[in-house]
Amino acid sequence: MFEARCKADVLRTVIDAISTLVDEVKLKVGKDGLSLRAVDAARVAMLDLTLSKGAFVTYKAEDRELGLDVDKLKEVLKLAQSEDEITFTLDEEGNRLVIRIGNLVRRMSLVDTSAMADAQMPKLEFPATIAIPASELERGVRASEAVADHIELRATPQQFELAAAGDTDVVNLALDKKQLTNLRCSENEVRSLFSLDYFGHMVKAAKGASDVTISLRTNYPVKLDFDIAGGNGHVTFLLAPRIESE
Amino acid sequence: MFEARCKADVLRTVIDAISTLVDEVKLKVGKDGLSLRAVDAARVAMLDLTLSKGAFVTYKAEDRELGLDVDKLKEVLKLAQSEDEITFTLDEEGNRLVIRIGNLVRRMSLVDTSAMADAQMPKLEFPATIAIPASELERGVRASEAVADHIELRATPQQFELAAAGDTDVVNLALDKKQLTNLRCSENEVRSLFSLDYFGHMVKAAKGASDVTISLRTNYPVKLDFDIAGGNGHVTFLLAPRIESE
Amino acid sequence: MFEARCKADVLRTVIDAISTLVDEVKLKVGKDGLSLRAVDAARVAMLDLTLSKGAFVTYKAEDRELGLDVDKLKEVLKLAQSEDEITFTLDEEGNRLVIRIGNLVRRMSLVDTSAMADAQMPKLEFPATIAIPASELERGVRASEAVADHIELRATPQQFELAAAGDTDVVNLALDKKQLTNLRCSENEVRSLFSLDYFGHMVKAAKGASDVTISLRTNYPVKLDFDIAGGNGHVTFLLAPRIESE
Numbered sequence: 001m002f003e004a005r006c007k008a009d010v011l012r013t014v015i016d017a018i019s020t021l022v023d024e025v026k027l028k029v030g031k032d033g034l035s036l037r038a039v040d041a042a043r044v045a046m047l048d049l050t051l052s053k054g055a056f057v058t059y060k061a062e063d064r065e066l067g068l069d070v071d072k073l074k075e076v077l078k079l080a081q082s083e084d085e086i087t088f089t090l091d092e093e094g095n096r097l098v099i100r101i102g103n104l105v106r107r108m109s110l111v112d113t114s115a116m117a118d119a120q121m122p123k124l125e126f127p128a129t130i131a132i133p134a135s136e137l138e139r140g141v142r143a144s145e146a147v148a149d150h151i152e153l154r155a156t157p158q159q160f161e162l163a164a165a166g167d168t169d170v171v172n173l174a175l176d177k178k179q180l181t182n183l184r185c186s187e188n189e190v191r192s193l194f195s196l197d198y199f200g201h202m203v204k205a206a207k208g209a210s211d212v213t214i215s216l217r218t219n220y221p222v223k224l225d226f227d228i229a230g231g232n233g234h235v236t237f238l239l240a241p242r243i244e245s246e
Numbered sequence: 247m248f249e250a251r252c253k254a255d256v257l258r259t260v261i262d263a264i265s266t267l268v269d270e271v272k273l274k275v276g277k278d279g280l281s282l283r284a285v286d287a288a289r290v291a292m293l294d295l296t297l298s299k300g301a302f303v304t305y306k307a308e309d310r311e312l313g314l315d316v317d318k319l320k321e322v323l324k325l326a327q328s329e330d331e332i333t334f335t336l337d338e339e340g341n342r343l344v345i346r347i348g349n350l351v352r353r354m355s356l357v358d359t360s361a362m363a364d365a366q367m368p369k370l371e372f373p374a375t376i377a378i379p380a381s382e383l384e385r386g387v388r389a390s391e392a393v394a395d396h397i398e399l400r401a402t403p404q405q406f407e408l409a410a411a412g413d414t415d416v417v418n419l420a421l422d423k424k425q426l427t428n429l430r431c432s433e434n435e436v437r438s439l440f441s442l443d444y445f446g447h448m449v450k451a452a453k454g455a456s457d458v459t460i461s462l463r464t465n466y467p468v469k470l471d472f473d474i475a476g477g478n479g480h481v482t483f484l485l486a487p488r489i490e491s492e
Numbered sequence: 493m494f495e496a497r498c499k500a501d502v503l504r505t506v507i508d509a510i511s512t513l514v515d516e517v518k519l520k521v522g523k524d525g526l527s528l529r530a531v532d533a534a535r536v537a538m539l540d541l542t543l544s545k546g547a548f549v550t551y552k553a554e555d556r557e558l559g560l561d562v563d564k565l566k567e568v569l570k571l572a573q574s575e576d577e578i579t580f581t582l583d584e585e586g587n588r589l590v591i592r593i594g595n596l597v598r599r600m601s602l603v604d605t606s607a608m609a610d611a612q613m614p615k616l617e618f619p620a621t622i623a624i625p626a627s628e629l630e631r632g633v634r635a636s637e638a639v640a641d642h643i644e645l646r647a648t649p650q651q652f653e654l655a656a657a658g659d660t661d662v663v664n665l666a667l668d669k670k671q672l673t674n675l676r677c678s679e680n681e682v683r684s685l686f687s688l689d690y691f692g693h694m695v696k697a698a699k700g701a702s703d704v705t706i707s708l709r710t711n712y713p714v715k716l717d718f719d720i721a722g723g724n725g726h727v728t729f730l731l732a733p734r735i736e737s738e
Contacts, residue, residue, distance in 0.1 A: 072415065075392040079385055096415075103382065103421050104389050109414035136595065139571055143596055146567040168601035169564065169588075175595050318661065321638040325631055342661075349628065349667050350635050355660035 002029050002064055002090035005057040006229075008080035008101075013208055013228045014049065015077060017235045019070050020201040021047050026113045027068055029061040033233075037119045045198050048121055048236040055232035057085055064090065066097060067111030076106055121238070124223065126215035128155040128190045131182035132175065134209045134226065137162070140173035141200045147171050150242055151199055154191040155183070155216050164196065181211045190218045192241040202237045219243070248275050248310055248336035251303040254326035254347075259454055259474045260295065261323060263481050265316050266447040267293050272359045273314055275307040279479075283365045291444050292484040294367055301478035303331055310336065312343060313357030322352055367484070370469065372461035374401040374436045377428035378421065380455045380472065383408070386419035387446045393417050396488055397445055400437040401429070401462050410442065427457045436464045438487040448483045465489070494521050494556055494582035497549040500572035500593075505700055505720045506541065507569060509727045511562050512693040513539050518605045519560055521553040525725075529611045537690050538730040540613055547724035549577055556582065558589065559603030568598055613730070616715065618707035620647040620682045623674035624667065626701045626718065629654070632665035633692045639663050642734055643691055646683040647675070647708050656688065673703045682710045684733040694729045711735070 018025050021040040028035050033052035039045070053059045080086055080101050087100040096107045144151050144164030148171075154161045160180055163172040177183045202224055206212045209226035216222055224237040264271050267286040274281050279298035285291070299305045326332055326347050333346040342353045390397050390410030394417075400407045406426055409418040423429045448470055452458045455472035462468055470483040510517050513532040520527050525544035531537070545551045572578055572593050579592040588599045636643050636656030640663075646653045652672055655664040669675045694716050698704045701718035708714055716729040 072392075076389075079389050102385070103425065104385055104419045105417065106389055106393070107416040139594070139596055143568075143571050143598055146564075147598070170599040171597065173596045179595065318638075322635075325635050348631070349671065350631055350665045351663065352635055352639070353662040 001092075002061045002066070002088065004029075004034075004059045004061065005085050005087040006055060007057070007082070008077060008084045008086055009082045010051070010055050010229045010233075011073070011080075011086055012077055012082070014051065014233075015070060015073050016205045016207070017047060017049055017228070017237075019074070020205050020237075021045055023070050024111045024116070025068050025070060026116045026118075027066045028064075029066060030063045031061055033059070034061070037121070039119045040198075044195070044240045045202070046119060046121070046238040048238075049228075049233070051229060051233035053232075055229035065113050066090070067113035067116065068097070069108070069111050072108050076101070076108075079104065121236075122221075124215075124217075124221060124238075126217050126220075126223065127187045128185035128216040129182070130155055130160045130180060130184075130214045130216065131211045132160065132180055132214065134203075134206045134212050136173065136175065137203050137212055137214075138207065140171070141196070141203045143171045143173070144196055145200060149196050150193055151196045152191060152193050153214065153216055153222060154189065155185045156189050157183075157185045159183075160214070182213070187218075190216050192216065192219055192222060193243075194222060194239055195242050198239050202239065205235070205237075247338075248307045248312070248334065250275075250280075250305045250307065251331050251333045252301060253303070253328070254323060254330045254332055255328045255454075256297070256301050256475045256479075257319065257326075257332055258323055258328070259479070260297065261316060261319050262451045262453070263293060263295055263474070263483075265320070266451050266483075267291055269316050270357045270362070271314050271316060272362045273312045274310075275312060276309045277307055279305070280307070283367070285365045286444075290441070290486045291448070292365060292367070294482040294484075295474075295479070297475060297479035299478075301475035311359050312336070313359035313362065314343070315354070315357050318354050322347070322354075325350065367482075368467075370461075370463075370467060370484075372463050372466075372469065373433045374431040374462040375428070376401055376406040376426060376430075376460045376462065377457045378406065378426055378460065380449075380452045380458045382419065382421065383449050383458055383460075384453065386417070387442070387449045389417045389419070390442055391446060395442050396439055397442045398437060398439050399460065399462055399468060400435065401431045402435050403429075403431045405429075406460070428459070433464075436462050438462065438465055438468060439489075440468060440485055441488050444485050448485065451481070451483075493584075494553045494558070494580065496521075496551045496553065497577055497579040498547060499549070499574070500569060500576045500578055501574045501700075502543070502547050502721045502725075503565065503572075503578055504569055504574070505725075506543065507562060507565050508697045508699070509539060509541055509720070509729075511566070512697050512729075513537055515562050516603050516608070517560050517562060518608045518610075519558045520556075521558060522555045523553055525551070526553070529613070531611045532690075536687070536732045537694070538611060538613070540728040540730075541720075541725070543721060543725035545724075547721035557605050558582070559605035559608065560589070561600070561603050564600050568593070568600075571596065613728075614713075616707075616709075616713060616730075618709050618712075618715065619679045620677035620708040621674070622647055622652045622672060622676075622706045622708065623703045624652065624672055624706065626695075626698045626704050628665065628667065629695050629704055629706075630699065632663070633688070633695045635663045635665070636688055637692060641688050642685055643688045644683060644685050645706065645708055645714060646681065647677045648681050649675075649677045651675075652706075674705070679710075682708050684708060684711055684714060685735075686714060686731055687734050690731050694731065697727070697729075 147166035148164040161174040213225040393412035394410040407420040459471040639658035640656040705717040
């Protein structure tokens with residue numbers, strides 16, 4: 001049993017996050033909300049997303065797993081304005097998700113989840129965490145994309161810096177402690193290099209968030225955290241570092 | 247003699263309807279307004295459009311036939327804002343339509359109409375007519391396009407339904423009598439299947455209209471009617487049914 | 493030494509003018525402002541652009557020449573809103589232009605200017621000058637592009653006219669003295685033919701200007717003049733005539 005109704009905007013945020021990494025996803029619904037975890041095909045990046053009951057206009061669910069095709073959800077989204085309400089109901093017999101927008105009904109076949117492994121979030125420890133306005137980070141990423149295909153993130157107890165170095169040009173975005181929402185760094189310096197393609201998509205999925213929290217450690221995965229659905233949901237991205245060839 | 251002035255918006259509506267079916271059209275102008283009829287190359291669909299004198303800011307015409315190139319009219323439209331006035335004059339000697347927008351003049355050569363047959367609107371009888379908000383119908387069509395290339399229209403005395411069935415997913419839009427502007431159905435049920443490509447273009451041409459009237463009969467052409475130019479014009483589309491292979 | 497700050501809009505206007513003709517440009521900076529001159533690869537068109545100190549929020553410079561890559565400047569522009577301020581500083585040692593938008597820094601390598609010749613503006617005399625609203629001229633150009641690849645400009649003491657003749661259709665824009673901001677023509681008639689590709693790009697670069705001044709002579713280059721940056725800068729384009737084959 002699953003019946004939930006939300007604003008189109010909430011669905012949009014969720015889809016933006018998922019489509020960064022995968023085309024199909026296993027959604028776990030339960031009585032207090034839903035969650036999903038996805039690993040990209042190259043196993044370089046991971047997404048963990050939770051959305052509590054409070055993100056919905058109405059919500060009722062028993063524990064279930066639903067296999068969803070992300071492109072089909074995008075099609076549905078195009079039919080709704082951001083304030084429109086979308087209702088999702090599970091048709092257990094037909095193995096379909098029934099989606100209603102106004103008088104319109106789309107019955108969407110579910111995807112087989114038997115081959116989708118349950119990803120485990122690794123336990124990671126980070127000496128540095130940085131909370132930065134999403135819009136600042138997004139501009140830094142866009143500027144970097146013009147000059148390079150990888151990006152370096154650095155933190156010290158005083159400063160956070162994003163840098164991209166191409167053959168001739170260099171981009172960097174440096175914010176000191178006062179310009180950041182939060183900065184904590186228990187080492188003198190931490191730094192890691194990441195694929196800008198992955199990192200850029202993750203940052204763009206955070207577009208609607210106010211702040212993004214970056215957790216960092218030298219030559220170690222980066223963790224991005226941000227709230228969605230007005231604080232009623234949360235997204236965590238993990239991205240493996242790119243090892244610098246010398 | 248032909249001299250008429252209208253808002254760019256009126257021209258836009260007319261072009262949207264024509265370009266659904268043909269690239270060239272024979273326009274009949276007369277003292278009370280103009281009309282045109284077009285059949286697509288595959289002879290599956292027909293358009294009948296009338297625009298009375300009242301749709302124009304100024305209008306003076308004697309009986310004439312003008313062969314128009316629809317793509318050229320689209321080019322002209324791009325030069326005008328929706329509230330701009332466009333003036334059309336016939337240059338009989340040069341066999342050209344002279345189009346003025348502000349100080350700008352385009353002299354457009356007319357297309358030879360001698361090969362364009364006069365299409366007759368067939369006499370058709372329909373047991374069901376449904377008046378539905380254009381925006382509802384348009385959303386139903388867009389949702390259907392994501393899952394199938396044909397669409398079924400059904401009516402009963404109580405309900406109108408549009409349905410599209412793909413390999414895995416199904417879309418339908420059902421409105422009962424109270425949700426429709428009008429519903430009349432003298433049989434228990436009528437239903438026909440149509441090409442979504444044609445039907446979709448027709449419905450999108452009705453974008454600016456408030457209601458679209460659908461006339462329906464089992465395994466029979468569908469007729470779509472809507473007003474244009476604030477009630478000073480009218481569009482009728484006919485579309486042959488697609489025969490369901492069993 | 494070079495340090496200047498301006499609104500993104502000012503940079504946009506400058507880039508729109510330059511990118512009409514060249515990908516790389518030699519900018520001359522001096523204590524009162526900057527200037528540049530560019531000739532397109534086919535040597536058919538020339539640009540002269542000046543921007544005084546007054547166009548900048550802050551400006552300090554010694555005489556220098558800077559080689560700029562226009563595409564890179566376009567990338568930078570995409571990172572700024574029109575009211576954002578952009579700061580340019582010269583890094584003499586690194587041979588780079590350092591560009592700051594908020595906390596973001598892009599270090600852009602300069603282009604070698606040694607192979608860029610100093611173009612001389614030819615001395616030209618024109619019997620006719622016409623000042624015309626930029627928006628009128630731009631609409632005339634867009635309408636012409638639909639029918640032809642060249643354009644004729646004509647002036648008499650009473651009228652200015654732009655005309656484009658294709659195989660079947662003709663566009664013209666005629667404004668008499670009262671409709672123009674200014675018209676001076678000391679000959680009975682002057683007329684020249686120009687490539688619409690070049691002329692169109694030049695006219696579109698004048699989009700933000702109120703008036704464009706056209707200087708004309710029979711079978712002779714045309715000169716376009718318009719102010720930029722609220723009168724704190726000026727653009728001059730020269731375009732060679734296209735010789736009509738008879």
